Amino acid sequence: MSIPAAAPLFGAEEREAVDRVLRSGMVAQGPEVAAFEEEFSAIVAGRTAVAVNSGTSGLHLALLAMGVGPGDEVIVPSFSFAATANVVALAGATPVFVDIEPGHYCLDPAAVEAAVTPRTAAIMPVHLYGHPADMAAIGAIAQRHGIAVIEDACQAHAAALDGTPVGAFGKTAVFSLYPTKNMTSGEGGMVVTDDPQIARTLRLLRNQGMEKRYENELVGFNVRMTDLHAAIGRVQLRKLAGWTEQRRANAAFLDAGLAGSAVGTPSVAPGARHVYHQYTVRVEPDAVPGGRDGLAERLAARGVGSGVYYPIPIHRLPSFGLALDLPETERAAREVLSLPVHPSLSDADLKSIVEAVVAK
Template sequence: MVRSIPAAAPSLGAEERDAVDRVLRSGMLAQGPEVAAFEQEFAAIVGGRTVVAVNSGTSGLHLALLAMGIGPGDEVIVPSFSFAATANAVALVGATPVFADIEPEHFCLDPAAAAAVVTPRTAAIMPVHLYGHPAAMDELNALATRHGLAVIEDACQAHAAALHGTPVGAFGKTAVFSLYPTKNMTSGEGGMVVADDPAVVRKLRLLRNQGMEKRYDNEIVGFNNRMTDLHAAIGRVQLGKLAGWTARRQANAAFLDANLAGADVVTPPVAAGATHVYHQYTVRVTEDAFAGGRDGFAERLAERGVGSGVYYPVPIHRLPSFRLDLDLPETERAAREVLSLPVHPQLSDADLKTVAEAVAGK
């Protein structure tokens, strides 16, 4: 039987188990000192901004929108080429997600396409730093400034990514990171919301905790979106490993770049000034380059023991939950052509060679 190299592989070891045991021995399982410490430590990778821990990236997006005062009657510009949570969060606050096309090189929100859908009802732009590559934040922030819009970064896949030396999470009024198991670091499940306004930070903390700052003094209607100390303890260990893992992802990506030249794929370019953290190493496979297209190519890789993933085969605007008839050609093309190859830190040198040879058809 051929050993399969997985497309993603979370790394959890003795240090994470020890951290969980420490919390279990303390008897403090809910949100407590571990969460507070995790928030302070995570701030180091987002330019020192304030961080509010929650129970998932989706909760983070939801609460960020609420804390920014976005709701019914508002429109929020989002890319359709993303995970559904990006648009779901907008819909959950009663606002309308307005889908704009992506730019073809990095699969992120196209500033020109976003500018074309601004209306008097537009309240915010939510760019996604897809696959770990930063969106064009200089242009998107300029667009937001011209129209008086809030910028909420969906940084769920981009821990420690940067643009011109500024970390993602430090561009918008708020930003959200996911700590799902397949992300570049995990807490088992969880999310981090980053904000630069003390009033927004306070609102986030109220919203995640049933509307309370003091126990039984519920100031607003809120949610139970807290992170547990168990999850925070795992996250703190993982955060300490993030720099090393990121360097390994970047080295793996550099190996693939160098060894896939001339193969039937288009490798992912990196924008000038961008630090790509390679949550995914995503190539394009066109019908012209490979007769079976992307799906046939994935089958060929599987036969050679190489896993892959398609993120995302259906644009959000075409999902049954939204079902909109829109003309987003780059989004549709990406959904047909993208394929993510293994790039995670657990790959050995032999694994990388196997991936490269499988892609080249050797």
């Protein structure tokens, strides 16, 4: 594709950071990781940050550190990447899939409320595509029932709701640092929390259950972040604010160019700061010839990449195989299409994207 759907950005600063670590001879978890954790905390209202090797590992460890396990239920959206539910199952708990609200593709608070049972241990809202979930309503439900909130913020670096950054609402939150995210460490994840005991447990879990070498306090994993990855992440973190504003500017261009077209542009909730990990339009089946998939094919023919996130709801994947009535989830899976919005797009690229979408 001449205009790819995603484009990780690496420059001279990232290469120099990697070379610095290689010259130091300390490539496993070390001072770069510690510095990255401290610097990352600034974008989550000063919460403690614990670096791990992926967002999936972070979600898994967050559940375990909060005591979620067999016999527990965790309310999750089915319209998300499979990792959101996989980690619940890996913790020995049961994912309870509920529907999304149609405007922003995040958990529907009314559906969450209806799904709470005596076994509910946590709610895991996903800030999908970089748009914050309705944390005021979800937080009120959690408080009313005495259950925890774990934010899946893997796609939402620097997103905010009413001035509060995502990651600062739940007891824990997790960010992914995968290459296609709004910032990357090459691969990695970051768990944030305001609870010192949870933070300590997270550090134990990521490092074979050890704080002191060979003094294993619990059964843990090897899911540490390397200093090589942390060094890249530190550079990218410094670029995040500028990249975020460019994403938002690109989204505004697409909003204006696609206004009145056959596709539905993303809506933004009052008070929400959308960071556009994905610029996701809705293509109703009869809106364009061939519907969503037909539009994707025509974009590809013009050199414009796109993606469907996600074509199969998690509950219907073979790994879960559940028959549930989640109409908004099913509708979204049929109609969503994500267009390029990344910071490396030129003005000409943006014009080409609009022209490709509206072409007859």
